[in-house]
Amino acid sequence: MALLAYCFVLYCLGGLSASVMYHRILTHRVASLQPLFKKVLLVLALPSGTPVQWVGTHRQHHRFADKPGDPHSPVLDGFRYAHCGWYIPSKNALICLAYALAGVFRMYFDGYWRPRTNQQYNDNAMDIQQDPFCCWLSRKFVYQGIMWLYATVLLVFAYACFGTSGIVATWLTFVVIYNLGDSINSIGHLSGKPGALFHRARNNRFLAYITFGEGWHAHHHDRADRANLGNTYLQIDAGYQIMQFFAHLGLLKFRK
Ligand SMILES: [Zn+2]
Numbered sequence: 001m002a003l004l005a006y007c008f009v010l011y012c013l014g015g016l017s018a019s020v021m022y023h024r025i026l027t028h029r030v031a032s033l034q035p036l037f038k039k040v041l042l043v044l045a046l047p048s049g050t051p052v053q054w055v056g057t058h059r060q061h062h063r064f065a066d067k068p069g070d071p072h073s074p075v076l077d078g079f080r081y082a083h084c085g086w087y088i089p090s091k092n093a094l095i096c097l098a099y100a101l102a103g104v105f106r107m108y109f110d111g112y113w114r115p116r117t118n119q120q121y122n123d124n125a126m127d128i129q130q131d132p133f134c135c136w137l138s139r140k141f142v143y144q145g146i147m148w149l150y151a152t153v154l155l156v157f158a159y160a161c162f163g164t165s166g167i168v169a170t171w172l173t174f175v176v177i178y179n180l181g182d183s184i185n186s187i188g189h190l191s192g193k194p195g196a197l198f199h200r201a202r203n204n205r206f207l208a209y210i211t212f213g214e215g216w217h218a219h220h221h222d223r224a225d226r227a228n229l230g231n232t233y234l235q236i237d238a239g240y241q242i243m244q245f246f247a248h249l250g251l252l253k254f255r256k
């Protein structure tokens with residue numbers, strides 16, 4: 001039971017940091033955060049990539065969605081490449097599968113790799129480059145050091161508390177976290193209902209419920225400046241609800 005609770009906390013922190021911090025607040029600037037709280041969420045979000053690289057790449061995706069220039073389009077480059085191959089970069093099935101199943105061990109590879117690759121869109125994130133803390137976190141050796149420490153602390157903690165099953169559970173939880181995040185770039189542009197505007201992004205209810213609302217991806221491509229990714233009460237967006245909770249606590253302020 002304790003092990004399941006630990007995995008659930010990791011899953012929530014992964015969703016919260018990637019969807020709320022990196023995606024909605026840092027990239028699309030839908031809200032501002034209390035400065036110390038922002039630093040905490042930024043550090044939690046690091047397994048998703050460096051702040052500068054993540055924001056630059058994602059803004060590039062919105063600008064050229066499924067057109068030449070999109071860094072990860074399943075329509076143009078196929079499922080595997082859009083899902084996770086573009087990080088490496090590779091379209092090789094075995095390499096993509098190994099990367100997708102690396103789980104928590106992906107942090108050791110990404111710690112070295114992420115700040116050194118996919119930097120060609122950093123100009124889209126000039127505002128992030130002017131933030132001293134984001135800039136510091138995005139530096140090669142800082143990012144590498146934190147990522148290696150991150151993975152090691154998680155694995156040592158899991159082993160100390162739960163033994164070998166703790167290691168397996170941590171690995172599996174990160175396999176789930178990474179693949180849910182990556183599925184927005186792949187499945188989110190292939191399967192589901194279209195949005196109001198003409199683009200290939202799709203609203204996928206099942207995906208939305210397990211990705212803190214990110215599965216309402218067609219709505220998001222319709223209006224990237226909205227904090228709430230769902231359009232109706234039934235289109236539950238857990239990420240937005242968490243943001244509202246933070247706003248009640250005085251930690252977050254919506255831009256509009
Ligand atoms: Zn998209």
Ligand SMILES: [Zn+2]
Nearest residue numbers: 058062220224
């Ligand atoms: Zn976006």
